[in-house]
Amino acid sequence: MIVSSLFDLTGKVAIITGSSRGIGQASAFALAEHGARVVISSRKQDACDAVAAEINARFGEGRALAVTASISDKAALQRLVDATRAKWGRIDVLVCNAASNPYYGPLAGISDEQFRKVLDNNILSNHWLIGMVAPEMRERREGSIVIVSSIGGLRGSPVIGAYNVSKAADFQLARNYAVEYGPDNVRVNCIAPGLIRTDFARALWEDPERIRAANEQVPLRRIGEPDEIAGAVVFLAADASRFMTGQAMVIDGGVTI
Numbered sequence: 001m002i003v004s005s006l007f008d009l010t011g012k013v014a015i016i017t018g019s020s021r022g023i024g025q026a027s028a029f030a031l032a033e034h035g036a037r038v039v040i041s042s043r044k045q046d047a048c049d050a051v052a053a054e055i056n057a058r059f060g061e062g063r064a065l066a067v068t069a070s071i072s073d074k075a076a077l078q079r080l081v082d083a084t085r086a087k088w089g090r091i092d093v094l095v096c097n098a099a100s101n102p103y104y105g106p107l108a109g110i111s112d113e114q115f116r117k118v119l120d121n122n123i124l125s126n127h128w129l130i131g132m133v134a135p136e137m138r139e140r141r142e143g144s145i146v147i148v149s150s151i152g153g154l155r156g157s158p159v160i161g162a163y164n165v166s167k168a169a170d171f172q173l174a175r176n177y178a179v180e181y182g183p184d185n186v187r188v189n190c191i192a193p194g195l196i197r198t199d200f201a202r203a204l205w206e207d208p209e210r211i212r213a214a215n216e217q218v219p220l221r222r223i224g225e226p227d228e229i230a231g232a233v234v235f236l237a238a239d240a241s242r243f244m245t246g247q248a249m250v251i252d253g254g255v256t257i
Contacts, residue, residue: 006240010035013088014237015080017071017129018098020047022198023148026226027095027233032059034234036093039084040066071098071125072117081132090140091133093237096126097148099166101200107161115162122166123173130177130188138184145188146236147174148229151252153192167192171248178246187245189236194252196224219254 014031018024020042028038032055040048040055048066055064065087069080084091100121103114126147137143152160153167170190177188195201195214204210215221232249235241250256 007034007234007238009093009234009238012036012092012237013039013084013090014093014095015039015041015084015091015129015133016095016097017041017069017080017125019095020044020051022200023193023196023226023229024095024097025051026230027097028064029055029058030227030230030234031093031095031237032063034238036237037062037088038064039080039087040064041069041080042098043068043070071100071121074125074128077125077128078132081129091136092142093144093146094129094133095146095148095233095237096129098125099148099163099200101160101163103162104159106158107165110162118162118166119169122163123169126170126173130173134177134181134186137186138181141185143186144237144241145174145177145186146233147188147190148233149174149190149192149248151192151194151250151256153248154250154256174248175246182245187236187241189241189245190248191229191232191236192248192250192252193229194218194224194250194255196226196229198226217255218252219257222253224251224253 014036016024016028019028019040032038040052042048045068052064052066067080067083069076102117103110147170149170150167152164153171157164174188174190
């Protein structure tokens with residue numbers, strides 16, 4: 001097998017949640033660049049349409065589809081999956097990227113409603129989507145599911161503890177589904193980014209003092225960029241990672257070492 005074919009996604013169909021910006025958007029462009037047809041999804045139709053239009057303009061008409069869906073709405077996620085199948089007849093890759101964090105502060109101060117929102121959006125929604133796409137992958141004996149977790153799932157925090165709890169659970173979600181689906185050749189893996197230049201982390205990297213202090217703790221001495229995570233998504237979606245499942249790829253500039 002030639003090296004280029006290891007990353008060839010021609011003919012594959014990928015759903016990427018939270019893909020109107022940040023890591024999700026970068027991943028959608030990278031998957032499309034390697035040949036995949038991609039479904040752009042977030043809560044806002046105009047934002048999804050703009051990303052899909054740019055991908056279609058760059059890689060050819062019909063390469064991207066825009067479907068809005070809130071990860072908190074199970075019915076909306078089912079419509080996302082159904083719309084993808086109606087358009088292209090299959091789903092080969094699922095990237096669970098969307099997440100939320102409505103609370104900053106110690107765990108002792110979080111309300112039940114806030115905690116449930118974090119757990120529902122960051123764990124349960126992934127479980128829902130996996131359950132919706134996995135049956136056809138198992139029947140076809142081929143498929144890749146990628147959960148974008150966080151290095152927060154490996155550490156404690158005085159301000160984002162609930163978020164970190166949810167991201168730690170995502171590691172186990174991937175491990176457990178990897179065990180269940182492995183016999184059918186369906187792979188499930190996580191990516192654990194460090195601090196990345198996205199809107200989600202804007203409060204950290206826009207403050208010069210906070211980002212300077214943060215970068216001093218990173219061996220590479222800088223923040224990550226969305227496309228530096230997108231490359232890992234392509235790897236996990238493609239044949240290059242066909243013997244890898246149940247794992248967590250840490251991409252953090254070395255900060256957790």
